[in-house]
Amino acid sequence: MQHSGIGCCSTSSLQLRDFSSSWCSQKLSGRGNCCPVPSCSDRYGLGFLGSFGSQELRETQRPLRLRRDCRNSAGVRCSLSETAQSRDDIGSVVRALQSRERFPKKWLGQHYMVNEMVNVKVVEAARISPGDLVVEIGPGTGALTKTLVAAGAHVIAVEKDPDMASLVAERFSGSGTVDVVNGDFLKWPVRNEVKKQLQKAFLESGEQRLAKVVSNLPFNITTNVVKRVLPMGDLFSTMVLLLQDEAALRLVDASPDSGEYRPISLLVNFYSVPEYKFKVPRKSFYPVPRVDGGVVRFDLKKESEYPPVACTKNFFAMINSAFNSKRKMLRNTLQHMFTPSSTQAALLSVGLPETARPEELTLEQFVEFYNAVTNL
Numbered sequence: 001m002q003h004s005g006i007g008c009c010s011t012s013s014l015q016l017r018d019f020s021s022s023w024c025s026q027k028l029s030g031r032g033n034c035c036p037v038p039s040c041s042d043r044y045g046l047g048f049l050g051s052f053g054s055q056e057l058r059e060t061q062r063p064l065r066l067r068r069d070c071r072n073s074a075g076v077r078c079s080l081s082e083t084a085q086s087r088d089d090i091g092s093v094v095r096a097l098q099s100r101e102r103f104p105k106k107w108l109g110q111h112y113m114v115n116e117m118v119n120v121k122v123v124e125a126a127r128i129s130p131g132d133l134v135v136e137i138g139p140g141t142g143a144l145t146k147t148l149v150a151a152g153a154h155v156i157a158v159e160k161d162p163d164m165a166s167l168v169a170e171r172f173s174g175s176g177t178v179d180v181v182n183g184d185f186l187k188w189p190v191r192n193e194v195k196k197q198l199q200k201a202f203l204e205s206g207e208q209r210l211a212k213v214v215s216n217l218p219f220n221i222t223t224n225v226v227k228r229v230l231p232m233g234d235l236f237s238t239m240v241l242l243l244q245d246e247a248a249l250r251l252v253d254a255s256p257d258s259g260e261y262r263p264i265s266l267l268v269n270f271y272s273v274p275e276y277k278f279k280v281p282r283k284s285f286y287p288v289p290r291v292d293g294g295v296v297r298f299d300l301k302k303e304s305e306y307p308p309v310a311c312t313k314n315f316f317a318m319i320n321s322a323f324n325s326k327r328k329m330l331r332n333t334l335q336h337m338f339t340p341s342s343t344q345a346a347l348l349s350v351g352l353p354e355t356a357r358p359e360e361l362t363l364e365q366f367v368e369f370y371n372a373v374t375n376l
């Protein structure tokens with residue numbers, strides 16, 4: 001796990017220079033889209049570029065609020081306005097990858113956002129205000145990072161791919177508002193690191209705030225990220241994730257008869273108040289995934305707001321066991337935890353039929369049942 005302040009990545013300076021020229025020189029030179037890196041080629045499957053061209057982005061691009069001056073890696077004075085206005089369209093993503101001689105890596109879920117308006121809407125959903133501490137999982141080329149910084153956030157960007165980590169570190173070198181960590185978010189000591197940063201911010205500003213998580217997430221780590229972050233309501237107030245649309249809808253809907261009712265929906269609603277924000281068409285990503293995306297905002301609950309259960313760990317162990325055979329009666333599936341007669345008695349005591357099955361109980365009913373059966 002490598003933690004680097006801006007510009008402190010371990011990659012060679014040649015790579016860093018290549019990157020800085022592709023992102024920063026276009027505005028400084030005043031020549032519009034001039035870029036020294038070879039232009040996009042069909043090697044990257046850009047057949048659809050015409051239907052998703054620069055004009056669309058130019059028309060929809062909203063001016064971003066700017067915060068302060070900085071220097072780029074070449075020591076040339078520029079401002080975050082220039083960083084903020086650098087384009088995050090498909091051409092930039094491809095050029096950035098080419099600067100590292102890289103292709104998008106499927107196993108890392110590398111589908112880059114090439115519609116800047118989506119990033120703006122994601123940041124709006126997170127209600128970022130100046131001075132917010134934001135953990136961004138998987139910054140990739142830094143497109144969402146840019147929008148977060150422009151909204152005034154201090155970003156800790158955790159990126160597993162060393163090439164992308166060095167790329168994003170170089171892109172924001174000198175801004176003083178982005179720390180890049182090269183590592184796996186699922187292994188990163190999030191509690192210690194965020195606590196440290198929040199204490200530091202408190203000492204500097206005297207203002208007590210919680211951090212936020214914002215990410216265009218690699219789809220394959222969705223469940224693990226949700227399970228990891230949601231119980232941290234003492235550190236984070238909000239998490240906004242761009243997910244696979246189906247997963248986004250499933251996470252938010254915790255109604256027993258929804259067909260997609262699973263332990264993860266119960267966990268989400270136990271630890272947070274989720275809200276589905278908007279759908280993101282698949283053509284907004286490069287490369288285009290097989291599914292659309294969807295954005296969910298989770299407002300994390302404080303411990304005092306969790307449904308009251310004696311032991312959270314045992315409560316979720318019970319739920320997981322119950323859902324191992326979702327269509328079987330609880331008195332049978334929970335036999336290894338409670339005797340069938342205790343399960344029946346507890347169900348009856350909270351007004352449920354003794355033949356109840358897990359897919360029939362709401363979160364509140366699970367809580368009542370658990371409290372009853374553990375107090376018998």
Ligand SMILES: C[S@@+](CC[C@H](N)C(=O)[O-])C[C@H]1O[C@@H](n2cnc3c(N)ncnc32)[C@H](O)[C@@H]1O
Binds near residue numbers: 108144183219
């Ligand atoms: C869907 S892409 C999003 C990139 C960028 N944020 C954007 O919107 O264009 C996901 C990013 O997460 C990174 N990633 C994948 N697994 C990760 C993990 N376990 N921890 C941190 N980053 C990860 C990938 O390398 C990739 O850059």
